[in-house]
Amino acid sequence: MPEATTIHVRFPDGREETFTTATLARDALDRFNPGAVGSVLAALWNGVPVDLAFRLPSDGSLAPITFEDRVGRDILQHSSAHLVAKGLVETIPDARPTHGPPTDDGFYYDFDVRPLVPADLDAVRAAMDRSVREKDRFVRREITRAEAQALFSKNPHKLRYISDIPEGELVSVYDTGSFTDLCRGPHVPSTEWLQGVHILGFSAIAPEDPTAPALQRVRGVGFPTRAQLDQYLKMRAEAEARDHRVLGTKLELFTFVDEAPGFPIWLPNGMVVVHELERFVREHLEAAGYQEIRTPLLFAQSVYETSGHWEHYREDMFLSEVEGRTFGWKPMNCPGSMLIFRSRARSYRELPMRLAEFAPLHRFEASGTLHGLTRVREFVQDDAHIFVTEEQAEPEIRTLLDWIERAFSTFRLEWSCELSTRPAKFLGEKEVWDKAEATLERVLKASGVKYRVSPGEGGFYAPKIDIHIRDSLGRPWQTGTIQLDYQMPLRFGLAYQGPDGQLHTPVVVHRTILGTWERFFGVLLEHVAGRLPPWLAPLQVRVLPVTDRHSAAAHGLVEELKARRLRAEASSTEESLSKRVRNAEIERVPYVVVLGDKEVAEGSVALRVRGSKENRPLSRPEFIAYVHDRVTKREFDP
Numbered sequence: 001m002p003e004a005t006t007i008h009v010r011f012p013d014g015r016e017e018t019f020t021t022a023t024l025a026r027d028a029l030d031r032f033n034p035g036a037v038g039s040v041l042a043a044l045w046n047g048v049p050v051d052l053a054f055r056l057p058s059d060g061s062l063a064p065i066t067f068e069d070r071v072g073r074d075i076l077q078h079s080s081a082h083l084v085a086k087g088l089v090e091t092i093p094d095a096r097p098t099h100g101p102p103t104d105d106g107f108y109y110d111f112d113v114r115p116l117v118p119a120d121l122d123a124v125r126a127a128m129d130r131s132v133r134e135k136d137r138f139v140r141r142e143i144t145r146a147e148a149q150a151l152f153s154k155n156p157h158k159l160r161y162i163s164d165i166p167e168g169e170l171v172s173v174y175d176t177g178s179f180t181d182l183c184r185g186p187h188v189p190s191t192e193w194l195q196g197v198h199i200l201g202f203s204a205i206a207p208e209d210p211t212a213p214a215l216q217r218v219r220g221v222g223f224p225t226r227a228q229l230d231q232y233l234k235m236r237a238e239a240e241a242r243d244h245r246v247l248g249t250k251l252e253l254f255t256f257v258d259e260a261p262g263f264p265i266w267l268p269n270g271m272v273v274v275h276e277l278e279r280f281v282r283e284h285l286e287a288a289g290y291q292e293i294r295t296p297l298l299f300a301q302s303v304y305e306t307s308g309h310w311e312h313y314r315e316d317m318f319l320s321e322v323e324g325r326t327f328g329w330k331p332m333n334c335p336g337s338m339l340i341f342r343s344r345a346r347s348y349r350e351l352p353m354r355l356a357e358f359a360p361l362h363r364f365e366a367s368g369t370l371h372g373l374t375r376v377r378e379f380v381q382d383d384a385h386i387f388v389t390e391e392q393a394e395p396e397i398r399t400l401l402d403w404i405e406r407a408f409s410t411f412r413l414e415w416s417c418e419l420s421t422r423p424a425k426f427l428g429e430k431e432v433w434d435k436a437e438a439t440l441e442r443v444l445k446a447s448g449v450k451y452r453v454s455p456g457e458g459g460f461y462a463p464k465i466d467i468h469i470r471d472s473l474g475r476p477w478q479t480g481t482i483q484l485d486y487q488m489p490l491r492f493g494l495a496y497q498g499p500d501g502q503l504h505t506p507v508v509v510h511r512t513i514l515g516t517w518e519r520f521f522g523v524l525l526e527h528v529a530g531r532l533p534p535w536l537a538p539l540q541v542r543v544l545p546v547t548d549r550h551s552a553a554a555h556g557l558v559e560e561l562k563a564r565r566l567r568a569e570a571s572s573t574e575e576s577l578s579k580r581v582r583n584a585e586i587e588r589v590p591y592v593v594v595l596g597d598k599e600v601a602e603g604s605v606a607l608r609v610r611g612s613k614e615n616r617p618l619s620r621p622e623f624i625a626y627v628h629d630r631v632t633k634r635e636f637d638p
């Protein structure tokens, strides 16, 4: 063993401590924060995830990884996948594990094995429980390629992975009890960390080689504790009950057809909601000094060469050949706005120039990733491009944060920000990026909003602030984005005449707040479980006459409501009153009023607010004023 020498280790808070070489990451982290050790499942060594049993080889930086970290979550999911493989191989010894990566919502493991049946999974679960009780450790071993080939000689899939590892590199494997898997790691220290592992199901998967037999995929999700799993399963059931795709069909809002995968079809009810959302946004744009424009959906290739999309974004675009020229369906509104700015000479007096555009955008998303309204190929954003002088950028972005707060509080959505900085592939000079990133960070700091930094996640032309919302089930979603761009104005040769008489290049703020109507609408539907606030509801009031005798009064009331620009209808009397009340509840109509003898004689209504069993007596003018007030103030009710 080489002689131990002193090494310097830097921790996340900037503190530096000395250790000897071969100190375990776990022991070093214990000194950094003794109280947190139970929640730390792996470590970050010089930015690379490693096991807690990793021996520190040299000077470097060390940070803890917990389940709360994205990478920690992935490590636990992947460790769970190993546990499933262990259980499956114990159940069906000739099963050949292939690979088992973490996914956005859990993990899977694909097996080369006979078709599974539900009883297999029961046996796998029992084997997994046993391993968790026995607290099997995940032990890393580094072996030679020849040793690895001998170890996995019966598994052609693993042999293929081994052949992909560069010659001369050691191959790492992890032992978990009697089970060994080829793996880069890292892993949680032991199966004790996997008490909340749950198999969600299994299905046959077509192999990459079409002549090979189908693989069996086992899907699951993992949590450090049983309580966290229970909480997740409860939320999942709740999320299924409010799946926007189901609600969209039930409430006749939108649909999809096989002939246009990923392209939403908006039904009349859905268009009412979209128009209300647009009206909400347009009212703000008008007050905040924006002008609306409309630019083409297709531009020739040369426009995208100028914007940089051709080089950096082409794979995500739909292309069309027209008269021998290649046109691209615009994936973003930026190029059109740039061309409008460039269309004539500009003066500093015109800045900030705020151009808003609600044009349909097209992006190629692989068919496997499409999901209802939340991942589509055609969508519209509440998009705008703001042309400013360098000094105007910061105050302009500050006002955007005020609008974000107002917009999302209208929907009772919590929001936070993520600052994404220069990626590996970027346009322009590093110094300019630094300046733009510093501006964005200053705005965030000054505003006091919650934000975190995502290094390297910026767009190819600009750093950005992404806006994340949290729905009523606590799920995070990304909606809008604010980008501070010095590159595209240069590439398009934009200029304005300054007070000094000289030409200057403007800076552009690209920003969308709600993001895309489609995605925002899908998220909102799930957030409110289909109970859209009255101002967004396709039908706001349904009037129920008790019998035919009351129908004329019901229609009269509907006309009065319509005259106040409220969306109302009267029901027929064919079905029983209780059935009609129930239907209105299922259709999520916010206000239902009943008109019988008493109400017609008094000029009153019996009001039922959605979700309440109570009938509230109100005079007709009171009722109309009440609904009008709720709707125009864009209030939730209750």
Ligand SMILES: [Zn+2]
Pocket: 078, 082, 181, 182, 183, 184, 185
């Ligand atoms: Zn692995």
Ligand SMILES: [Zn+2]
Pocket: 332, 333, 334, 385, 510, 511
């Ligand atoms: Zn843009």
